[in-house]
Amino acid sequence: MDEDLERLKQHLPLLEYLQRHNWSGRRAGTQQEFVGLCPLHRETHPSFYVNARKNVFYCHGCARGGDLIRFVEFFHDLSFPQSIAHLKQELASVAHAASVSEVLAQAAAFYQLELHRHPEAVHYLGRRGLHDSALIEELGIGYARGGNVRRHLAALGYSLDQLLDTSLINQQGRDAFCRRVIFPCSEHGRIINLYGRSIGAAFPHRLLPRSKGGLFAWESVRYFSSIILVEGLFDLGVLWQAGFRNTTCALGTHLTSAQIAQLCEPPTRCVYIAFDEDENQAGQHTAQQLARRLEGAHLAVRAVHLPYGQDPNSYFVAGGTAADFTDCLERAQPL
Numbered sequence: 101m102d103e104d105l106e107r108l109k110q111h112l113p114l115l116e117y118l119q120r121h122n123w124s125g126r127r128a129g130t131q132q133e134f135v136g137l138c139p140l141h142r143e144t145h146p147s148f149y150v151n152a153r154k155n156v157f158y159c160h161g162c163a164r165g166g167d168l169i170r171f172v173e174f175f176h177d178l179s180f181p182q183s184i185a186h187l188k189q190e191l192a193s194v195a196h197a198a199s200v201s202e203v204l205a206q207a208a209a210f211y212q213l214e215l216h217r218h219p220e221a222v223h224y225l226g227r228r229g230l231h232d233s234a235l236i237e238e239l240g241i242g243y244a245r246g247g248n249v250r251r252h253l254a255a256l257g258y259s260l261d262q263l264l265d266t267s268l269i270n271q272q273g274r275d276a277f278c279r280r281v282i283f284p285c286s287e288h289g290r291i292i293n294l295y296g297r298s299i300g301a302a303f304p305h306r307l308l309p310r311s312k313g314g315l316f317a318w319e320s321v322r323y324f325s326s327i328i329l330v331e332g333l334f335d336l337g338v339l340w341q342a343g344f345r346n347t348t349c350a351l352g353t354h355l356t357s358a359q360i361a362q363l364c365e366p367p368t369r370c371v372y373i374a375f376d377e378d379e380n381q382a383g384q385h386t387a388q389q390l391a392r393r394l395e396g397a398h399l400a401v402r403a404v405h406l407p408y409g410q411d412p413n414s415y416f417v418a419g420g421t422a423a424d425f426t427d428c429l430e431r432a433q434p435l
């Protein structure tokens with residue numbers, strides 16, 4: 101039994117468990133210690149410490165501490181045996197997510213190779229203002245021609261069931277992505293979804309029917325004190341290319357509560373919302389609702405106004421420069 105519990109704790113490190121449940125902490129002192137807001141009691145100043153090496157936590161606010169099992173008992177209000185059962189289930193779902201992510205990573209690597217075999221895809225990236233090959237590589241951008249991913253993954257030993265499970269192949273056996281530029285979406289170093297932008301006549305946006313996860317590239321963006329939030333990955337691409345590495349993207353204008361929680365920690369940030377300036381004002385309306393929520397969490401929020409009908413991507417494609425965009429940021433007003 102003890103061995104069982106040790107194995108469980110080893111396979112489900114406390115810090116990863118907390119992060120999966122939307123806890124975010126920053127390094128405190130040593131490499132292995134993290135501090136953040138306590139998930140067990142309401143507080144505004146972080147007093148919840150996690151020691152990743154010892155795999156334990158302690159909160160100076162509510163004086164509770166212990167290992168993963170103890171945390172689960174407190175957090176979900178479960179008994180010891182119930183906590184073990186909960187963690188075994190969690191372990192099974194983590195193992196499943198890891199196997200899905202492995203297949204997605206293989207597919208993404210294949211699409212990445214395919215990009216350079218299809219000039220139409222590279223031209224499309226150029227038309228959308230993306231030409232920095234190092235950045236295209238860094239973002240892992242690829243191209244799905246359609247009709248060939250199944251054979252490639254089968255040759256690597258993946259079963260049809262596994263491919264269906266990822267939704268890369270639909271029930272009719274066809275590829276989910278056809279004539280689409282592919283961006284892998286990662287979380288905690290693992291690919292959790294793929295976004296495909298049609299370069300043809302099909303509906304422009306497509307994500308696999310799986311979680312879209314947190315904010316795009318959050319692991320690198322979260323350390324900035326001011327953040328630019330955009331709607332789409334082509335907006336993000338041109339901004340990163342122009343040096344605005346503090347840009348993240350929610351893949352749309354609707355943020356999940358987990359994504360909002362990411363923006364709110366720490367609550368001292370300034371968020372520049374740069375959504376599309378569209379005719380029907382849908383983007384502006386959602387931006388306003390989002391601003392209210394973020395301001396409610398004491399963040400400073402600014403709306404970036406671009407020329408009518410433009411989004412950050414078309415702004416740069418139309419010749420906007422980094423200096424022009426910096427002007428837009430400086431002129432940005434509270435919503």
Ligand SMILES: [Zn+2]
Pocket residue numbers: 138139140141148159160161162163164
């Ligand atoms: Zn506490």
